[in-house]
Amino acid sequence: MMVLKFLSGVVVAAAVFFVLTFTVYFFNLDMKAAAKIMPVISKHYDKVKKESRI
Numbered sequence: 653m654m655v656l657k658f659l660s661g662v663v664v665a666a667a668v669f670f671v672l673t674f675t676v677y678f679f680n681l682d683m684k685a686a687a688k689i690m691p692v693i694s695k696h697y698d699k700v701k702k703e704s705r706i
Contacts, residue, residue: 676682
């Protein structure tokens with residue numbers, strides 16, 4: 653009985669994980685988040701002193 657409860661919990665967790673990752677994929681949320689963060693990251697890396705090699 654305890655094994656059945658454990659397996660059902662694993663199945664529910666896997667289903668929730670699948671729905672979350674599918675939602676991120678379907679709406680392209682990872683690239684939308686990256687586009688929002690990019691100006692902040694660019695501002696930081698534009699200030700970093702670059703090494704000049706020839």
